Amino acid sequence: MIPYNFDYYAPATVAEAAALFQRLDAEGKQPLYYSGGTEIITIGRINRIYTEAVIDLKRIPDCRQAAVQSGKLVLGSALTLSELYDSRVFPLLGETGAGVADRTSRNKITFGGNICSKFIYREAVLPLLLTDSEVRIAGPGGARQTPIAEAFDGQLRLGRGEFVVQTVTDESYARMPYVTIKKRKVAAIDYPLVTVAALRTSEGIRIAFSGVCAFPFRSQAVERMLNRRELPLRDRIDQSIALFPAPVISDIKGSAAYRELVLKLVMEQTMRALGGE
Amino acid sequence: MAGTDRYTIVLELNVNGEMRRAAARPADLLLDVLRDSFGLTGAKPGCLNGDCGACTVLVDGWPMKSCLMLAVEAEGKAVTTVEGLKNTAVQREFVDKFAFQCGYCTPGFVMNVYGLAHLRPDADEHTVKDWLQSNICRCTGYEEIRDAVVSVLQRRASSAADAAVAEDATNAADGAVDSPMRKGSAANGSDT
Ligand SMILES: Cc1cc2nc3c(=O)[nH]c(=O)nc-3n(C[C@H](O)[C@H](O)[C@H](O)COP(=O)(O)OP(=O)(O)OC[C@H]3O[C@@H](n4cnc5c(N)ncnc54)[C@H](O)[C@@H]3O)c2cc1C
Ligand code: FES
Ligand code: FES
Numbered sequence A: 001m002i003p004y005n006f007d008y009y010a011p012a013t014v015a016e017a018a019a020l021f022q023r024l025d026a027e028g029k030q031p032l033y034y035s036g037g038t039e040i041i042t043i044g045r046i047n048r049i050y051t052e053a054v055i056d057l058k059r060i061p062d063c064r065q066a067a068v069q070s071g072k073l074v075l076g077s078a079l080t081l082s083e084l085y086d087s088r089v090f091p092l093l094g095e096t097g098a099g100v101a102d103r104t105s106r107n108k109i110t111f112g113g114n115i116c117s118k119f120i121y122r123e124a125v126l127p128l129l130l131t132d133s134e135v136r137i138a139g140p141g142g143a144r145q146t147p148i149a150e151a152f153d154g155q156l157r158l159g160r161g162e163f164v165v166q167t168v169t170d171e172s173y174a175r176m177p178y179v180t181i182k183k184r185k186v187a188a189i190d191y192p193l194v195t196v197a198a199l200r201t202s203e204g205i206r207i208a209f210s211g212v213c214a215f216p217f218r219s220q221a222v223e224r225m226l227n228r229r230e231l232p233l234r235d236r237i238d239q240s241i242a243l244f245p246a247p248v249i250s251d252i253k254g255s256a257a258y259r260e261l262v263l264k265l266v267m268e269q270t271m272r273a274l275g276g277e
Numbered sequence B: 001m002a003g004t005d006r007y008t009i010v011l012e013l014n015v016n017g018e019m020r021r022a023a024a025r026p027a028d029l030l031l032d033v034l035r036d037s038f039g040l041t042g043a044k045p046g047c048l049n050g051d052c053g054a055c056t057v058l059v060d061g062w063p064m065k066s067c068l069m070l071a072v073e074a075e076g077k078a079v080t081t082v083e084g085l086k087n088t089a090v091q092r093e094f095v096d097k098f099a100f101q102c103g104y105c106t107p108g109f110v111m112n113v114y115g116l117a118h119l120r121p122d123a124d125e126h127t128v129k130d131w132l133q134s135n136i137c138r139c140t141g142y143e144e145i146r147d148a149v150v151s152v153l154q155r156r157a158s159s160a161a162d163a164a165v166a167e168d169a170t171n172a173a174d175g176a177v178d179s180p181m182r183k184g185s186a187a188n189g190s191d192t
Helices: A014-026 A038-045 A081-087 A091-097 A111-115 A125-130 A171-175 A220-226 A233-241 A256-273 B030-037 B089-096 B106-119 B125-132 B142-157 B159-171
Strands: A007-009 A032-034 A053-056 A066-069 A072-076 A134-139 A142-147 A163-170 A178-183 A194-201 A204-210 B009-015 B018-024 B056-059 B062-065 B078-080
Touching (some): A014 A163, A072 A171, A081 A091, A091 A178, A163 A171, A204 A256, B009 B030, B018 B030, B062 B106
Antiparallel strands (some): A194 A204, B056 B062
């Protein structure tokens, strides 16, 4: 049971949602956008998040869209991770998302909810980072479309009242070779010890990480090092880890040293699978 | 809870093919409304955190953890609980294969397997494992549960199973699948 009350709104349009947020915010209701709602419910139950109004985005057709428009794959933020996996429209995204939670939970967890999660993993963002996708964001101030590299620095930078409506990805990326590997501590279902997603483009291998540092990331410096084929693969991997933007984390799932060991093995497997040795 | 009256709404939910009304808070979980307002105690509270699957029901034919859903979100959708299944092939196979011990996890497993058998009758080993990993059995009866699932899927694949499933159609509440990407691909009236 959620130990406090809130009102529930299900707007039908993007503009209505943004206007609702603005009004409820002005009334001091601390509104939250609500997509799958699984995080709001589970952390709300233990009083780690509070709101007096939730704004459900699932009835907004734009947030449920899945379409190809002029060579661009447009995906609504309220699509569930199961829908993305089943559709096969963007296999790298579908499969990376399929590593999150379990199948039944993924029938509810949404793409937008995962990338805007307060947890540190946000694994569904990795394919967006690898494919230089853009994010369509709307809010009381109007709508904008921003490259993911600008909008996301460990977490999505949203202004007050802004929410993710859709992501836009060049369709050609959906056909490139990819690898996505998730290693957990023990169980088949868990947050990651290490998640690596990678893509091979004509310029080289791109790689992004979750569970390794305190936020998901893709780093140009790491990729430059990994693509220096004149060096032995293991040396490239060792040196690229030194270029990570933050320390490797140590927690109940694994010490930093253990995580780094697993990471190196996964990176080697990934590079070999994509012909990057 | 202070000021709850001001938040009370009347919910109208389609549960097991019947329209039911309940006075509830928008913050109430589907699990709690099913159990406390409708007396449908088949869906079980376990972890209340999305981890165990004991609370699984079907929403428009899809397995859903009712502890991860607000009751208000289910308005306009078809909710099926284990009470809505009457002597279906899945239930019979669970009995035949001794696929439960204490039984606490059973309704959740049955609903998930029922959803799987209808949405993915041709499920391969990977898909079966992927879906079934959503539920935990504290008594660890996994082998027997797996045997029951394999048997259900085999029955569905055979023509004899079609008759059994047609019989289920009259016994189970059904719902259309509402997915923008898989319209019409799953639960359809003829075999649900
Ligand atoms: C059983 C279980 C296992 C899990 N395992 C994993 C895992 O292995 N890996 C992993 O990465 N995560 C995991 N998670 C976390 C889950 O992916 C996140 O909590 C995710 O946020 C849930 O998505 P949702 O759609 O339900 O989000 P919601 O609860 O709707 O929202 C989450 C947050 O994002 C905000 N938000 C939602 N949509 C938008 C939007 N469109 N624009 C702006 N803000 C928005 C909300 O206001 C809220 O703060 C797990 C969760 C559960 C319940
Ligand atoms: S009670 Fe819902 S998943 Fe455990
Ligand atoms: S039979 Fe006891 S929990 Fe599964």
